[in-house]
Amino acid sequence: MSEMKQEKNRTTKNLIITVAAVFFFFSLFQLDVISETFLASFDGLLGITSTMFPPTLDEPIDIFGAAVESLQVAIMGTVFGILFSILLAAFAARNLAPHWSISYAVKTFAAFVRAVPALIWALLFIVAVGLGPTPRILALAVNSIGMLVKIYAESIEEIDESVLDAVKATGASKFQVIMQGVVPMLLSTFISWSVFRFDINIRYAAVLGVVGAGGIGWELVRASRMLAYDQMLAITLVIFGMILAVEMLTRFMKDRVIQVNAKASS
Amino acid sequence: MSRSVEGTLEQPLELPPRTENKDLLGLYKDWQRRKKMVRKNRAWILGIIFLAVVWSWYATEFTLLYLISGAGNIAAFIATDLFPPDLSSIPMFIGPALETLYMSYAGMVISVAISLILAFLIARNMKFHPIISFICRSIVTFLRAVPALVWGIILVSAIGLGPFAGMVAVALSGVGILGKAFSDIVEEIDMDQVGAVKATGANWFQVVGQSVWPQFKSGFVGWSLYKLDLNIREAAVLGMVGAGGIGIVLERSISLFQYQEAAMGILMIFALILLVEFTTAKIRERIL
Numbered sequence: 001m002s003e004m005k006q007e008k009n010r011t012t013k014n015l016i017i018t019v020a021a022v023f024f025f026f027s028l029f030q031l032d033v034i035s036e037t038f039l040a041s042f043d044g045l046l047g048i049t050s051t052m053f054p055p056t057l058d059e060p061i062d063i064f065g066a067a068v069e070s071l072q073v074a075i076m077g078t079v080f081g082i083l084f085s086i087l088l089a090a091f092a093a094r095n096l097a098p099h100w101s102i103s104y105a106v107k108t109f110a111a112f113v114r115a116v117p118a119l120i121w122a123l124l125f126i127v128a129v130g131l132g133p134t135p136r137i138l139a140l141a142v143n144s145i146g147m148l149v150k151i152y153a154e155s156i157e158e159i160d161e162s163v164l165d166a167v168k169a170t171g172a173s174k175f176q177v178i179m180q181g182v183v184p185m186l187l188s189t190f191i192s193w194s195v196f197r198f199d200i201n202i203r204y205a206a207v208l209g210v211v212g213a214g215g216i217g218w219e220l221v222r223a224s225r226m227l228a229y230d231q232m233l234a235i236t237l238v239i240f241g242m243i244l245a246v247e248m249l250t251r252f253m254k255d256r257v258i259q260v261n262a263k264a265s266s
Numbered sequence: 267m268s269r270s271v272e273g274t275l276e277q278p279l280e281l282p283p284r285t286e287n288k289d290l291l292g293l294y295k296d297w298q299r300r301k302k303m304v305r306k307n308r309a310w311i312l313g314i315i316f317l318a319v320v321w322s323w324y325a326t327e328f329t330l331l332y333l334i335s336g337a338g339n340i341a342a343f344i345a346t347d348l349f350p351p352d353l354s355s356i357p358m359f360i361g362p363a364l365e366t367l368y369m370s371y372a373g374m375v376i377s378v379a380i381s382l383i384l385a386f387l388i389a390r391n392m393k394f395h396p397i398i399s400f401i402c403r404s405i406v407t408f409l410r411a412v413p414a415l416v417w418g419i420i421l422v423s424a425i426g427l428g429p430f431a432g433m434v435a436v437a438l439s440g441v442g443i444l445g446k447a448f449s450d451i452v453e454e455i456d457m458d459q460v461g462a463v464k465a466t467g468a469n470w471f472q473v474v475g476q477s478v479w480p481q482f483k484s485g486f487v488g489w490s491l492y493k494l495d496l497n498i499r500e501a502a503v504l505g506m507v508g509a510g511g512i513g514i515v516l517e518r519s520i521s522l523f524q525y526q527e528a529a530m531g532i533l534m535i536f537a538l539i540l541l542v543e544f545t546t547a548k549i550r551e552r553i554l
Contacts, residue, residue, distance in 0.1 A: 012552055024375045027368035031429045031510075048424045072322035079319050080333070115536040119415070119503040123520055128339035133326040138336045207415040210507060220416060221507070224423040232423070236416055243411045253311055260307040264300040 048229045055234035063235060066209070066216040067242045073133050073215060074205035074246075077140025078198045085145050086190075089152030096156060106149065114146030118204045119211060126212045136208045136215065140201050148197060155189040195250050202246045206239045216242070343525075351533055352526035359515060359534045365429050366511035366538065369504075370497030373433045377440025378490050384441065385448030391457060402445075410442030414500040418509040429510025436497050436504070444493055451485040487553050491546040498542045502535045512538070
Protein backbone atom coordinates (compact mmCIF):
# COMPACT_ATOMS: atom_id res chain seq x y z
CA MET A 1 0.00 0.00 0.00
CA SER A 2 1.38 3.37 -0.94
CA GLU A 3 1.87 6.04 1.67
CA MET A 4 -0.79 8.28 0.20
CA LYS A 5 -3.38 5.51 0.24
CA GLN A 6 -2.57 4.74 3.85
CA GLU A 7 -2.94 8.40 4.69
CA LYS A 8 -6.27 8.49 2.89
CA ASN A 9 -7.52 5.41 4.73
CA ARG A 10 -6.55 6.92 8.04
CA THR A 11 -8.38 10.15 7.22
CA THR A 12 -11.56 8.26 6.27
CA LYS A 13 -11.41 6.30 9.49
CA ASN A 14 -10.95 9.42 11.59
CA LEU A 15 -13.75 11.08 9.68
CA ILE A 16 -16.10 8.15 10.32
CA ILE A 17 -15.23 8.12 14.03
CA THR A 18 -15.74 11.88 14.34
CA VAL A 19 -19.07 11.78 12.52
CA ALA A 20 -20.17 8.82 14.66
CA ALA A 21 -19.36 10.69 17.87
CA VAL A 22 -20.99 13.92 16.74
CA PHE A 23 -24.08 12.05 15.58
CA PHE A 24 -24.36 10.33 18.95
CA PHE A 25 -24.51 13.62 20.84
CA PHE A 26 -26.79 15.10 18.19
CA SER A 27 -29.16 12.13 18.69
CA LEU A 28 -29.11 12.52 22.45
CA PHE A 29 -29.86 16.20 22.01
CA GLN A 30 -32.71 15.43 19.60
CA LEU A 31 -34.17 12.87 21.97
CA ASP A 32 -34.16 15.48 24.69
CA VAL A 33 -32.20 13.24 27.00
CA ILE A 34 -29.78 15.82 28.33
CA SER A 35 -32.46 17.88 30.03
CA GLU A 36 -34.09 17.23 33.37
CA THR A 37 -36.32 14.51 31.85
CA PHE A 38 -33.42 12.16 32.38
CA LEU A 39 -33.32 12.69 36.12
CA ALA A 40 -37.09 12.69 36.36
CA SER A 41 -37.34 9.37 34.53
CA PHE A 42 -34.64 7.93 36.74
CA ASP A 43 -36.79 8.75 39.74
CA GLY A 44 -39.79 7.14 38.05
CA LEU A 45 -37.78 4.02 37.36
CA LEU A 46 -36.68 3.77 40.98
CA GLY A 47 -40.26 4.32 42.10
CA ILE A 48 -41.69 1.45 40.09
CA THR A 49 -38.84 -0.96 40.74
CA SER A 50 -39.76 -0.84 44.40
CA THR A 51 -43.40 -1.61 43.60
CA MET A 52 -42.37 -4.44 41.28
CA PHE A 53 -41.28 -6.69 44.10
CA PRO A 54 -42.40 -9.27 44.87
CA PRO A 55 -43.62 -10.37 41.43
CA THR A 56 -47.13 -11.78 41.68
CA LEU A 57 -49.37 -13.95 39.56
CA ASP A 58 -52.38 -13.94 41.84
CA GLU A 59 -54.85 -12.79 39.20
CA PRO A 60 -57.43 -15.23 37.87
CA ILE A 61 -55.97 -14.77 34.39
CA ASP A 62 -54.14 -17.73 33.01
CA ILE A 63 -50.58 -16.55 32.38
CA PHE A 64 -49.19 -20.01 31.74
CA GLY A 65 -52.00 -20.80 29.34
CA ALA A 66 -51.14 -17.61 27.47
CA ALA A 67 -47.47 -18.60 27.39
CA VAL A 68 -48.35 -22.04 26.02
CA GLU A 69 -50.54 -20.42 23.37
CA SER A 70 -47.64 -18.21 22.30
CA LEU A 71 -45.46 -21.30 22.06
CA GLN A 72 -48.04 -23.05 19.90
CA VAL A 73 -48.30 -20.02 17.65
CA ALA A 74 -44.53 -20.01 17.26
CA ILE A 75 -44.48 -23.71 16.33
CA MET A 76 -47.26 -23.35 13.76
CA GLY A 77 -45.78 -20.19 12.28
CA THR A 78 -42.38 -21.79 11.93
CA VAL A 79 -43.74 -24.99 10.35
CA PHE A 80 -45.75 -23.14 7.71
CA GLY A 81 -42.93 -20.67 7.17
CA ILE A 82 -40.50 -23.52 6.50
CA LEU A 83 -42.88 -25.39 4.18
CA PHE A 84 -43.66 -22.36 2.04
CA SER A 85 -40.05 -21.22 2.06
CA ILE A 86 -38.86 -24.55 0.67
CA LEU A 87 -41.48 -24.34 -2.04
CA LEU A 88 -40.63 -20.74 -2.94
CA ALA A 89 -36.87 -21.28 -2.66
CA ALA A 90 -37.07 -23.86 -5.45
CA PHE A 91 -38.38 -21.07 -7.69
CA ALA A 92 -36.02 -18.44 -6.29
CA ALA A 93 -32.81 -20.38 -6.86
CA ARG A 94 -31.25 -19.42 -10.14
CA ASN A 95 -30.20 -22.97 -11.02
CA LEU A 96 -33.68 -24.41 -10.48
CA ALA A 97 -36.03 -21.62 -11.58
CA PRO A 98 -37.87 -22.21 -14.85
CA HIS A 99 -36.95 -18.69 -15.98
CA TRP A 100 -34.63 -16.04 -14.58
CA SER A 101 -37.47 -13.52 -14.28
CA ILE A 102 -39.33 -15.85 -11.87
CA SER A 103 -36.24 -16.08 -9.70
CA TYR A 104 -36.00 -12.28 -9.55
CA ALA A 105 -39.69 -11.88 -8.82
CA VAL A 106 -39.62 -14.35 -5.92
CA LYS A 107 -36.47 -12.80 -4.48
CA THR A 108 -37.90 -9.28 -4.64
CA PHE A 109 -41.07 -10.52 -2.99
CA ALA A 110 -38.99 -12.09 -0.20
CA ALA A 111 -36.98 -8.89 0.26
CA PHE A 112 -40.15 -6.86 0.61
CA VAL A 113 -41.72 -9.32 3.04
CA ARG A 114 -38.52 -9.32 5.09
CA ALA A 115 -38.46 -5.55 5.36
CA VAL A 116 -41.91 -5.31 6.94
CA PRO A 117 -41.61 -6.09 10.68
CA ALA A 118 -43.54 -9.07 12.07
CA LEU A 119 -45.63 -6.81 14.28
CA ILE A 120 -46.92 -4.89 11.27
CA TRP A 121 -47.75 -8.14 9.50
CA ALA A 122 -49.73 -9.13 12.58
CA LEU A 123 -51.64 -5.82 12.44
CA LEU A 124 -52.41 -6.30 8.76
CA PHE A 125 -53.51 -9.92 9.26
CA ILE A 126 -55.76 -8.91 12.14
CA VAL A 127 -57.52 -6.54 9.77
CA ALA A 128 -57.66 -9.23 7.09
CA VAL A 129 -58.67 -12.37 9.03
CA GLY A 130 -59.83 -11.17 12.44
CA LEU A 131 -58.64 -11.83 15.99
CA GLY A 132 -57.35 -15.02 17.57
CA PRO A 133 -54.19 -17.05 17.08
CA THR A 134 -54.64 -17.32 13.29
CA PRO A 135 -53.40 -13.83 12.31
CA ARG A 136 -50.35 -14.32 14.53
CA ILE A 137 -49.56 -17.68 12.97
CA LEU A 138 -49.86 -16.20 9.49
CA ALA A 139 -47.78 -13.15 10.44
CA LEU A 140 -44.98 -15.35 11.77
CA ALA A 141 -45.15 -17.61 8.73
CA VAL A 142 -44.94 -14.68 6.33
CA ASN A 143 -42.13 -13.05 8.29
CA SER A 144 -40.21 -16.36 8.30
CA ILE A 145 -40.68 -16.73 4.56
CA GLY A 146 -38.90 -13.42 4.02
CA MET A 147 -35.77 -14.64 5.72
CA LEU A 148 -35.79 -18.35 4.90
CA VAL A 149 -36.44 -18.04 1.17
CA LYS A 150 -33.30 -15.96 0.80
CA ILE A 151 -31.17 -18.39 2.79
CA TYR A 152 -32.60 -21.57 1.29
CA ALA A 153 -32.26 -20.17 -2.23
CA GLU A 154 -28.66 -19.23 -1.59
CA SER A 155 -27.82 -22.68 -0.30
CA ILE A 156 -29.51 -24.28 -3.32
CA GLU A 157 -27.49 -22.02 -5.60
CA GLU A 158 -24.30 -23.16 -3.90
CA ILE A 159 -24.92 -26.84 -4.72
CA ASP A 160 -21.83 -28.51 -6.04
CA GLU A 161 -22.81 -29.77 -9.51
CA SER A 162 -19.88 -32.18 -9.67
CA VAL A 163 -21.30 -34.20 -6.78
CA LEU A 164 -24.60 -34.51 -8.64
CA ASP A 165 -22.71 -35.63 -11.73
CA ALA A 166 -20.94 -38.24 -9.65
CA VAL A 167 -24.25 -39.58 -8.35
CA LYS A 168 -25.72 -39.51 -11.86
CA ALA A 169 -22.72 -41.41 -13.17
CA THR A 170 -23.67 -44.38 -10.98
CA GLY A 171 -26.85 -44.66 -13.02
CA ALA A 172 -29.14 -43.18 -10.38
CA SER A 173 -32.65 -42.13 -11.30
CA LYS A 174 -33.80 -38.53 -10.88
CA PHE A 175 -35.39 -39.36 -7.53
CA GLN A 176 -32.20 -41.06 -6.35
CA VAL A 177 -30.11 -38.10 -7.44
CA ILE A 178 -32.27 -35.82 -5.32
CA MET A 179 -32.29 -38.12 -2.28
CA GLN A 180 -28.59 -39.05 -2.39
CA GLY A 181 -27.07 -35.92 -3.88
CA VAL A 182 -29.19 -32.85 -3.27
CA VAL A 183 -30.81 -33.54 0.11
CA PRO A 184 -27.65 -34.44 2.07
CA MET A 185 -25.96 -31.26 0.84
CA LEU A 186 -28.85 -28.99 1.79
CA LEU A 187 -30.10 -30.69 4.90
CA SER A 188 -27.66 -29.34 7.48
CA THR A 189 -28.00 -25.72 6.31
CA PHE A 190 -31.77 -26.04 6.16
CA ILE A 191 -32.03 -27.52 9.62
CA SER A 192 -29.68 -25.11 11.36
CA TRP A 193 -31.39 -22.05 9.86
CA SER A 194 -34.86 -23.43 10.56
CA VAL A 195 -33.94 -23.99 14.19
CA PHE A 196 -32.49 -20.49 14.34
CA ARG A 197 -35.69 -19.13 12.87
CA PHE A 198 -37.71 -21.00 15.49
CA ASP A 199 -35.65 -19.29 18.19
CA ILE A 200 -36.51 -15.92 16.61
CA ASN A 201 -40.17 -16.84 16.19
CA ILE A 202 -40.62 -17.76 19.84
CA ARG A 203 -39.45 -14.26 20.72
CA TYR A 204 -41.82 -12.67 18.21
CA ALA A 205 -44.71 -14.88 19.33
CA ALA A 206 -44.19 -13.65 22.87
CA VAL A 207 -44.72 -10.04 21.79
CA LEU A 208 -47.13 -10.36 18.84
CA GLY A 209 -50.04 -10.44 21.28
CA VAL A 210 -49.29 -6.77 21.95
CA VAL A 211 -51.27 -5.69 18.91
CA GLY A 212 -54.11 -8.21 19.00
CA ALA A 213 -55.73 -9.76 22.03
CA GLY A 214 -54.18 -13.09 22.89
CA GLY A 215 -50.92 -14.66 23.89
CA ILE A 216 -48.64 -13.60 26.67
CA GLY A 217 -47.79 -10.26 25.07
CA TRP A 218 -51.37 -9.16 25.54
CA GLU A 219 -51.29 -10.08 29.23
CA LEU A 220 -48.23 -7.88 29.61
CA VAL A 221 -49.91 -4.92 27.93
CA ARG A 222 -53.01 -5.46 30.02
CA ALA A 223 -50.98 -5.48 33.22
CA SER A 224 -49.12 -2.34 32.14
CA ARG A 225 -52.40 -0.52 31.47
CA MET A 226 -53.55 -1.42 34.96
CA LEU A 227 -50.20 -0.20 36.29
CA ALA A 228 -49.80 -3.57 38.02
CA TYR A 229 -46.03 -3.51 38.09
CA ASP A 230 -45.66 -6.64 40.20
CA GLN A 231 -47.67 -8.58 37.62
CA MET A 232 -45.61 -7.08 34.82
CA LEU A 233 -42.42 -8.36 36.38
CA ALA A 234 -43.94 -11.80 36.88
CA ILE A 235 -45.10 -11.96 33.25
CA THR A 236 -41.68 -10.83 32.06
CA LEU A 237 -40.11 -13.62 34.08
CA VAL A 238 -42.53 -16.12 32.52
CA ILE A 239 -41.58 -14.88 29.03
CA PHE A 240 -37.93 -15.18 29.97
CA GLY A 241 -38.45 -18.71 31.27
CA MET A 242 -40.37 -19.76 28.17
CA ILE A 243 -37.74 -18.47 25.77
CA LEU A 244 -34.90 -19.94 27.78
CA ALA A 245 -36.60 -23.33 28.05
CA VAL A 246 -37.24 -23.49 24.30
CA GLU A 247 -33.68 -22.46 23.54
CA MET A 248 -32.29 -25.10 25.87
CA LEU A 249 -34.52 -27.74 24.30
CA THR A 250 -33.43 -26.92 20.74
CA ARG A 251 -29.81 -26.80 21.82
CA PHE A 252 -30.14 -30.15 23.56
CA MET A 253 -31.61 -31.70 20.43
CA LYS A 254 -28.91 -30.19 18.23
CA ASP A 255 -26.14 -31.42 20.52
CA ARG A 256 -27.67 -34.85 20.64
CA VAL A 257 -27.74 -35.13 16.85
CA ILE A 258 -24.11 -34.05 16.66
CA GLN A 259 -23.08 -36.47 19.39
CA VAL A 260 -24.91 -39.44 17.97
CA ASN A 261 -23.59 -38.75 14.48
CA ALA A 262 -20.05 -38.45 15.84
CA LYS A 263 -20.49 -41.67 17.76
CA ALA A 264 -21.83 -43.49 14.74
CA SER A 265 -18.99 -42.41 12.48
CA SER A 266 -16.17 -42.87 14.98
CA MET B 267 -26.70 -19.55 21.26
CA SER B 268 -25.13 -22.56 19.64
CA ARG B 269 -22.05 -24.41 20.64
CA SER B 270 -19.41 -25.49 18.20
CA VAL B 271 -18.96 -29.12 17.27
CA GLU B 272 -15.57 -29.16 18.94
CA GLY B 273 -17.07 -27.87 22.15
CA THR B 274 -19.64 -30.62 22.18
CA LEU B 275 -17.11 -33.30 21.46
CA GLU B 276 -14.98 -32.31 24.40
CA GLN B 277 -17.30 -34.39 26.50
CA PRO B 278 -15.99 -37.95 26.49
CA LEU B 279 -17.95 -40.00 24.05
CA GLU B 280 -18.87 -43.53 24.87
CA LEU B 281 -17.46 -45.14 21.81
CA PRO B 282 -19.07 -48.36 20.69
CA PRO B 283 -16.62 -51.24 20.84
CA ARG B 284 -14.94 -51.38 17.47
CA THR B 285 -15.21 -54.71 15.74
CA GLU B 286 -11.76 -56.04 15.11
CA ASN B 287 -13.27 -58.51 12.72
CA LYS B 288 -11.94 -57.68 9.33
CA ASP B 289 -14.27 -59.88 7.34
CA LEU B 290 -16.95 -58.25 5.28
CA LEU B 291 -19.89 -59.60 7.22
CA GLY B 292 -18.54 -58.09 10.43
CA LEU B 293 -17.96 -54.75 8.77
CA TYR B 294 -21.45 -54.83 7.36
CA LYS B 295 -22.94 -55.63 10.77
CA ASP B 296 -20.96 -52.80 12.29
CA TRP B 297 -22.20 -50.39 9.62
CA GLN B 298 -25.75 -51.56 10.14
CA ARG B 299 -25.49 -50.98 13.87
CA ARG B 300 -24.19 -47.44 13.40
CA LYS B 301 -26.85 -46.67 10.84
CA LYS B 302 -29.51 -47.95 13.23
CA MET B 303 -28.21 -45.68 15.98
CA VAL B 304 -28.52 -42.59 13.77
CA ARG B 305 -31.94 -43.68 12.53
CA LYS B 306 -33.24 -44.23 16.03
CA ASN B 307 -32.07 -40.79 17.13
CA ARG B 308 -33.60 -39.20 14.07
CA ALA B 309 -36.90 -40.99 14.65
CA TRP B 310 -36.99 -39.72 18.23
CA ILE B 311 -36.43 -36.11 17.23
CA LEU B 312 -38.86 -36.23 14.31
CA GLY B 313 -41.39 -37.81 16.64
CA ILE B 314 -41.03 -34.99 19.16
CA ILE B 315 -41.37 -32.36 16.44
CA PHE B 316 -44.38 -34.14 14.97
CA LEU B 317 -46.10 -34.34 18.34
CA ALA B 318 -45.39 -30.67 19.03
CA VAL B 319 -46.88 -29.68 15.68
CA VAL B 320 -49.99 -31.83 16.13
CA TRP B 321 -50.47 -30.45 19.64
CA SER B 322 -50.17 -26.83 18.49
CA TRP B 323 -52.32 -27.41 15.46
CA TYR B 324 -55.07 -28.89 17.59
CA ALA B 325 -54.85 -26.22 20.28
CA THR B 326 -54.80 -23.20 17.99
CA GLU B 327 -57.71 -24.60 15.96
CA PHE B 328 -55.88 -23.77 12.78
CA THR B 329 -57.32 -25.04 9.54
CA LEU B 330 -55.72 -25.07 6.14
CA LEU B 331 -58.68 -23.09 4.93
CA TYR B 332 -57.29 -20.12 6.86
CA LEU B 333 -54.14 -20.33 4.78
CA ILE B 334 -56.08 -19.93 1.57
CA SER B 335 -58.60 -17.40 2.84
CA GLY B 336 -55.85 -15.54 4.74
CA ALA B 337 -53.66 -15.30 1.66
CA GLY B 338 -56.64 -14.20 -0.42
CA ASN B 339 -57.80 -11.65 2.13
CA ILE B 340 -54.37 -10.15 2.66
CA ALA B 341 -53.78 -9.90 -1.09
CA ALA B 342 -57.14 -8.22 -1.57
CA PHE B 343 -56.50 -5.97 1.40
CA ILE B 344 -53.09 -4.90 0.13
CA ALA B 345 -54.37 -4.33 -3.39
CA THR B 346 -57.49 -2.36 -2.50
CA ASP B 347 -56.82 -0.66 0.83
CA LEU B 348 -53.08 -0.13 0.94
CA PHE B 349 -52.58 0.95 -2.65
CA PRO B 350 -51.82 3.56 -3.69
CA PRO B 351 -49.77 4.81 -0.72
CA ASP B 352 -50.74 8.30 0.32
CA LEU B 353 -47.82 10.41 -0.84
CA SER B 354 -49.12 13.54 0.85
CA SER B 355 -48.52 11.97 4.26
CA ILE B 356 -44.74 11.85 3.78
CA PRO B 357 -44.07 15.01 5.86
CA MET B 358 -46.03 13.48 8.71
CA PHE B 359 -43.65 10.51 8.80
CA ILE B 360 -40.33 12.33 8.34
CA GLY B 361 -39.99 13.56 11.93
CA PRO B 362 -40.85 10.22 13.59
CA ALA B 363 -38.61 8.39 11.11
CA LEU B 364 -35.66 10.57 12.14
CA GLU B 365 -36.59 9.99 15.77
CA THR B 366 -36.42 6.25 15.13
CA LEU B 367 -32.98 6.70 13.65
CA TYR B 368 -31.74 8.73 16.64
CA MET B 369 -33.24 6.24 19.06
CA SER B 370 -31.60 3.23 17.51
CA TYR B 371 -28.25 4.94 17.05
CA ALA B 372 -28.02 6.38 20.56
CA GLY B 373 -29.26 3.08 21.98
CA MET B 374 -26.59 1.23 20.03
CA VAL B 375 -23.76 3.49 21.29
CA ILE B 376 -24.91 3.17 24.89
CA SER B 377 -25.24 -0.59 24.66
CA VAL B 378 -21.76 -0.81 23.08
CA ALA B 379 -20.26 1.16 25.95
CA ILE B 380 -21.93 -0.97 28.62
CA SER B 381 -21.24 -4.22 26.79
CA LEU B 382 -17.55 -3.43 26.52
CA ILE B 383 -17.24 -3.27 30.30
CA LEU B 384 -19.43 -6.33 30.86
CA ALA B 385 -17.58 -8.31 28.19
CA PHE B 386 -14.28 -8.00 30.04
CA LEU B 387 -15.95 -8.90 33.34
CA ILE B 388 -17.58 -11.96 31.78
CA ALA B 389 -14.71 -13.30 29.68
CA ARG B 390 -13.13 -16.29 31.38
CA ASN B 391 -9.60 -15.46 30.28
CA MET B 392 -9.70 -12.07 32.02
CA LYS B 393 -9.85 -13.90 35.34
CA PHE B 394 -12.16 -11.67 37.30
CA HIS B 395 -13.76 -13.14 40.36
CA PRO B 396 -16.07 -15.99 39.25
CA ILE B 397 -19.01 -14.60 41.21
CA ILE B 398 -18.74 -11.24 39.44
CA SER B 399 -18.56 -12.89 36.06
CA PHE B 400 -21.45 -15.21 36.88
CA ILE B 401 -23.64 -12.29 37.91
CA CYS B 402 -22.75 -10.29 34.79
CA ARG B 403 -23.34 -13.32 32.60
CA SER B 404 -26.77 -13.89 34.12
CA ILE B 405 -27.71 -10.25 33.59
CA VAL B 406 -26.68 -10.46 29.95
CA THR B 407 -28.59 -13.71 29.42
CA PHE B 408 -31.69 -12.22 30.98
CA LEU B 409 -31.48 -9.05 28.89
CA ARG B 410 -30.99 -11.11 25.74
CA ALA B 411 -33.87 -13.50 26.31
CA VAL B 412 -36.47 -10.79 26.95
CA PRO B 413 -37.52 -9.17 23.64
CA ALA B 414 -36.94 -5.44 23.14
CA LEU B 415 -40.68 -4.85 22.83
CA VAL B 416 -41.24 -6.20 26.33
CA TRP B 417 -38.61 -3.78 27.62
CA GLY B 418 -40.46 -1.10 25.70
CA ILE B 419 -43.76 -1.88 27.43
CA ILE B 420 -42.14 -1.93 30.87
CA LEU B 421 -40.16 1.26 30.31
CA VAL B 422 -43.10 3.16 28.86
CA SER B 423 -45.08 2.52 31.99
CA ALA B 424 -42.05 3.26 34.14
CA ILE B 425 -40.70 6.46 32.60
CA GLY B 426 -43.51 7.61 30.39
CA LEU B 427 -44.26 7.74 26.70
CA GLY B 428 -41.68 8.99 24.27
CA PRO B 429 -38.47 8.13 22.50
CA PHE B 430 -36.38 8.05 25.66
CA ALA B 431 -38.11 4.82 26.76
CA GLY B 432 -37.50 3.41 23.28
CA MET B 433 -33.83 4.30 23.41
CA VAL B 434 -33.37 2.59 26.77
CA ALA B 435 -35.31 -0.48 25.56
CA VAL B 436 -33.12 -0.78 22.49
CA ALA B 437 -30.01 -0.27 24.62
CA LEU B 438 -31.06 -2.98 27.09
CA SER B 439 -31.67 -5.58 24.40
CA GLY B 440 -28.39 -4.44 22.83
CA VAL B 441 -26.47 -5.18 26.01
CA GLY B 442 -27.92 -8.68 25.87
CA ILE B 443 -26.70 -9.35 22.35
CA LEU B 444 -23.45 -7.38 22.34
CA GLY B 445 -22.40 -8.41 25.86
CA LYS B 446 -22.41 -12.02 24.78
CA ALA B 447 -20.81 -11.36 21.38
CA PHE B 448 -18.03 -9.18 22.82
CA SER B 449 -17.25 -11.58 25.66
CA ASP B 450 -16.95 -14.40 23.12
CA ILE B 451 -14.51 -12.28 21.12
CA VAL B 452 -12.49 -11.43 24.23
CA GLU B 453 -12.33 -15.10 25.14
CA GLU B 454 -10.88 -15.87 21.73
CA ILE B 455 -8.08 -13.33 22.07
CA ASP B 456 -4.68 -14.90 21.61
CA MET B 457 -3.01 -14.32 24.98
CA ASP B 458 0.42 -15.24 23.58
CA GLN B 459 0.36 -12.04 21.55
CA VAL B 460 -0.59 -10.04 24.60
CA GLY B 461 2.24 -11.66 26.52
CA ALA B 462 4.68 -10.87 23.72
CA VAL B 463 3.76 -7.19 23.76
CA LYS B 464 3.95 -7.12 27.56
CA ALA B 465 7.43 -8.64 27.41
CA THR B 466 8.67 -5.62 25.47
CA GLY B 467 7.97 -3.53 28.56
CA ALA B 468 4.86 -1.83 27.19
CA ASN B 469 2.55 -0.07 29.61
CA TRP B 470 -1.13 -0.98 29.96
CA PHE B 471 -2.35 1.39 27.23
CA GLN B 472 0.27 0.14 24.83
CA VAL B 473 -0.62 -3.48 25.59
CA VAL B 474 -4.31 -2.87 24.94
CA GLY B 475 -3.63 -0.70 21.89
CA GLN B 476 -1.11 -2.97 20.24
CA SER B 477 -2.28 -6.47 21.11
CA VAL B 478 -5.84 -6.56 22.42
CA TRP B 479 -7.51 -3.95 20.19
CA PRO B 480 -6.23 -5.25 16.83
CA GLN B 481 -7.67 -8.68 17.63
CA PHE B 482 -10.87 -7.23 18.98
CA LYS B 483 -11.52 -4.59 16.33
CA SER B 484 -13.12 -6.47 13.46
CA GLY B 485 -15.57 -8.36 15.65
CA PHE B 486 -16.33 -5.21 17.61
CA VAL B 487 -17.15 -3.11 14.55
CA GLY B 488 -19.03 -5.92 12.82
CA TRP B 489 -21.29 -6.72 15.77
CA SER B 490 -21.94 -3.08 16.64
CA LEU B 491 -23.07 -2.31 13.11
CA TYR B 492 -25.14 -5.49 13.00
CA LYS B 493 -26.84 -4.34 16.17
CA LEU B 494 -27.59 -1.01 14.52
CA ASP B 495 -29.32 -2.88 11.69
CA LEU B 496 -31.38 -4.81 14.23
CA ASN B 497 -32.15 -1.69 16.23
CA ILE B 498 -33.76 0.06 13.29
CA ARG B 499 -36.18 -2.84 12.87
CA GLU B 500 -36.91 -2.98 16.58
CA ALA B 501 -37.22 0.78 16.99
CA ALA B 502 -39.63 0.94 14.07
CA VAL B 503 -42.15 -1.18 15.97
CA LEU B 504 -41.36 0.07 19.48
CA GLY B 505 -43.59 3.04 18.75
CA MET B 506 -46.60 0.72 18.70
CA VAL B 507 -46.33 0.40 22.46
CA GLY B 508 -45.75 4.14 22.81
CA ALA B 509 -41.98 4.17 22.95
CA GLY B 510 -41.45 6.83 20.29
CA GLY B 511 -40.51 6.77 16.64
CA ILE B 512 -42.34 5.96 13.46
CA GLY B 513 -44.39 3.14 15.03
CA ILE B 514 -46.61 5.63 16.91
CA VAL B 515 -47.75 7.35 13.75
CA LEU B 516 -48.15 4.06 11.93
CA GLU B 517 -50.24 2.54 14.70
CA ARG B 518 -52.43 5.63 14.76
CA SER B 519 -53.02 5.49 11.01
CA ILE B 520 -53.97 1.83 11.18
CA SER B 521 -56.33 2.25 14.12
CA LEU B 522 -57.97 5.20 12.32
CA PHE B 523 -58.37 2.98 9.23
CA GLN B 524 -56.16 5.33 7.21
CA TYR B 525 -54.58 2.41 5.37
CA GLN B 526 -53.08 4.44 2.54
CA GLU B 527 -51.24 6.55 5.09
CA ALA B 528 -50.15 3.36 6.82
CA ALA B 529 -48.85 2.01 3.53
CA MET B 530 -46.70 5.11 3.21
CA GLY B 531 -45.42 4.52 6.75
CA ILE B 532 -44.50 0.93 5.92
CA LEU B 533 -42.67 2.14 2.83
CA MET B 534 -40.82 4.69 4.97
CA ILE B 535 -39.73 1.93 7.38
CA PHE B 536 -38.62 -0.11 4.39
CA ALA B 537 -36.61 2.85 3.08
CA LEU B 538 -35.11 3.55 6.50
CA ILE B 539 -33.97 -0.06 6.91
CA LEU B 540 -32.45 -0.09 3.42
CA LEU B 541 -30.72 3.23 4.04
CA VAL B 542 -29.20 2.11 7.34
CA GLU B 543 -28.15 -1.28 5.96
CA PHE B 544 -26.51 0.39 2.99
CA THR B 545 -24.65 2.84 5.24
CA THR B 546 -23.49 0.18 7.70
CA ALA B 547 -22.30 -2.00 4.82
CA LYS B 548 -20.25 0.91 3.47
CA ILE B 549 -18.76 1.70 6.89
CA ARG B 550 -17.94 -1.96 7.46
CA GLU B 551 -16.14 -2.03 4.14
CA ARG B 552 -14.16 1.10 4.98
CA ILE B 553 -13.16 0.29 8.52
CA LEU B 554 -12.32 -3.38 8.16
